[in-house]
Amino acid sequence: MANNPAHDIAVVGAGIIGVACALRLARQGLRVVVIDPQPPGHGASFGNAGHLATEQVFPIADVSILKRLPGMLLDSMGPLRLDWRYLPRALPWFTRLLLNLRAQPFENTVAGLRALNESSLAAWQRLLGDIQRSELLKVDGSLLAYERSESRQALEALQQRLHQQQVPVDVWQAGAIRETAPQLSERIQGGLFFPRTGHFIDPYRVVTALVDAAKAGGVSFLQQRIAGGQVQDDGVCLHTDNGPINARRVLIACGAHSAPLTAALTGIKVPLDTERGYHLMLPHETGRLPFPVTSLERKFIMTPMSDGLRLAGTVEFAGLQKPANMQRAWQLHRLSQGLFREDLSTEAATPWMGFRPSLPDSLPVIDQACDGKVLLAFGHQHLGLTQAAVTAEMLARMACPASTPAPDLPRRERYRLARF
Numbered sequence: 443m444a445n446n447p448a449h450d451i452a453v454v455g456a457g458i459i460g461v462a463c464a465l466r467l468a469r470q471g472l473r474v475v476v477i478d479p480q481p482p483g484h485g486a487s488f489g490n491a492g493h494l495a496t497e498q499v500f501p502i503a504d505v506s507i508l509k510r511l512p513g514m515l516l517d518s519m520g521p522l523r524l525d526w527r528y529l530p531r532a533l534p535w536f537t538r539l540l541l542n543l544r545a546q547p548f549e550n551t552v553a554g555l556r557a558l559n560e561s562s563l564a565a566w567q568r569l570l571g572d573i574q575r576s577e578l579l580k581v582d583g584s585l586l587a588y589e590r591s592e593s594r595q596a597l598e599a600l601q602q603r604l605h606q607q608q609v610p611v612d613v614w615q616a617g618a619i620r621e622t623a624p625q626l627s628e629r630i631q632g633g634l635f636f637p638r639t640g641h642f643i644d645p646y647r648v649v650t651a652l653v654d655a656a657k658a659g660g661v662s663f664l665q666q667r668i669a670g671g672q673v674q675d676d677g678v679c680l681h682t683d684n685g686p687i688n689a690r691r692v693l694i695a696c697g698a699h700s701a702p703l704t705a706a707l708t709g710i711k712v713p714l715d716t717e718r719g720y721h722l723m724l725p726h727e728t729g730r731l732p733f734p735v736t737s738l739e740r741k742f743i744m745t746p747m748s749d750g751l752r753l754a755g756t757v758e759f760a761g762l763q764k765p766a767n768m769q770r771a772w773q774l775h776r777l778s779q780g781l782f783r784e785d786l787s788t789e790a791a792t793p794w795m796g797f798r799p800s801l802p803d804s805l806p807v808i809d810q811a812c813d814g815k816v817l818l819a820f821g822h823q824h825l826g827l828t829q830a831a832v833t834a835e836m837l838a839r840m841a842c843p844a845s846t847p848a849p850d851l852p853r854r855e856r857y858r859l860a861r862f
């Protein structure tokens with residue numbers, strides 16, 4: 443079978459990354475199968491905040507956070523939480539994170555994020571345009587708002603740093619905010635507006651739209667878990683409970699679950715962990731905001747979607763096994779209180795938790811190994827939705843260098859597996 447496998451590429455993982463890549467690879471004429479034990483889009487890609495966050499070129503941790511870190515981690519309902527029982531497992535990851543805060547690695551991270559983010563919007567417009575689903579993305583900008591006058595200085599400093607990175611940003615005073623988002627309360631004093639950002643009206647519908655297009659283009663979907671595999675002379679063999687699946691190449695795109703298969707196929711142990719995040723979906727709150735609004739002080743985002751307003755955010759270090767603490771999702775509603783003239787309704791609200799796939803240098807792996815038989819696309823942390831379309835273009839170029847059209851794409855060197 444391995445001498446003549448039915449599949450050119452087996453994509454393991456049907457999140458936004460795997461599905462976007464599968465579609466692009468199929469458009470290069472490759473025979474693609476996507477394998478996932480869950481229906482497509484039921485991992486982190488289901489419930490993210492839907493923000494095309496091209497302005498987020500700085501990793502969430504920097505040296506300024508270090509002093510505040512112990513207090514933040516101890517606050518069980520705070521924006522950043524560590525389950526102390528998970529600390530022994532997380533310690534090597536945290537150590538690497540701290541080492542990455544040194545000047546040179548930090549600059550590498552910023553350059554790597556910036557390169558991906560700069561190409562993200564155009565890549566999404568190409569991808570959604572190709573499948574005639576451009577209505578799923580609104581490019582109406584987003585706002586980072588502040589309430590306390592003490593925050594003004596921090597905001598100005600951020601604006602300068604963003605300006606240095608050529609991120610388009612406008613300073614908005616309270617008056618401009620009242621005009622465009624009249625439902626926000628008087629507490630909002632001003633903010634930074636990012637005109638080249640956007641939001642998806644429903645992140646899950648984005649996955650299903652890509653799946654529909656992929657199926658129409660000949661991609662098949664199998665509901666199976668990949669338990670391991672081997673690289674062979676003429677391809678790869680993947681193990682499922684129902685026997686082996688052979689393909690010429692494999693793409694590992696299992697989000698936060700990508701480390702074991704990467705180790706089995708390449709021998710490299712990636713320090714992948716998860717930053718668990720939560721959302722609370724408020725179905726009775728459509729039309730409250732014209733674009734996503736993030737609160738600088740309260741550290742969460744509110745995104746208007748077709749099915750309501752989504753409150754999302756928080757980072758919890760507790761690994762992949764511990765059940766969700768949905769109190770953290772409900773806490774997002776408490777955080778929203780006072781931000782609107784009239785408080786948000788929780789009627790029929792639904793809480794959710796998902797696993798952000800995070801590497802300690804905040805950059806994804808977008809690469810190939812084992813003579814090109816193993817492709818890798820995972821570790822997109824807080825920005826997997828933003829970066830999915832550009833990741834798919836980079837992957838397609840890697841898999842079919844001759845036949846891929848050539849928009850300017852980020853250089854692959856920054857996202858190598860071999861950095862670990």
Ligand SMILES: Cc1cc2nc3c(=O)[nH]c(=O)nc-3n(C[C@H](O)[C@H](O)[C@H](O)COP(=O)(O)OP(=O)(O)OC[C@H]3O[C@@H](n4cnc5c(N)ncnc54)[C@H](O)[C@@H]3O)c2cc1C
Pocket residue numbers: 454455456457458459460477478479480482483484485486487488489490491492493494495666667668669695696697698699718719720721754755795796797798799819820821822823824825826827828829
């Ligand atoms: C609360 C929250 C808010 C967020 N907000 C944003 C945002 O506004 N903007 C943004 O850009 N990003 C955001 N993100 C991040 C984004 O959601 C993720 O980076 C992205 O969804 C990762 O996509 P993925 O395809 O790599 O992983 P996933 O969507 O998690 O998909 C991985 C898939 O792999 C499958 N899988 C796992 N193990 C196996 C196996 N052994 N065999 C086969 N399949 C397997 C899983 O079942 C899953 O379907 C947010 C995340 C969270 C949690």
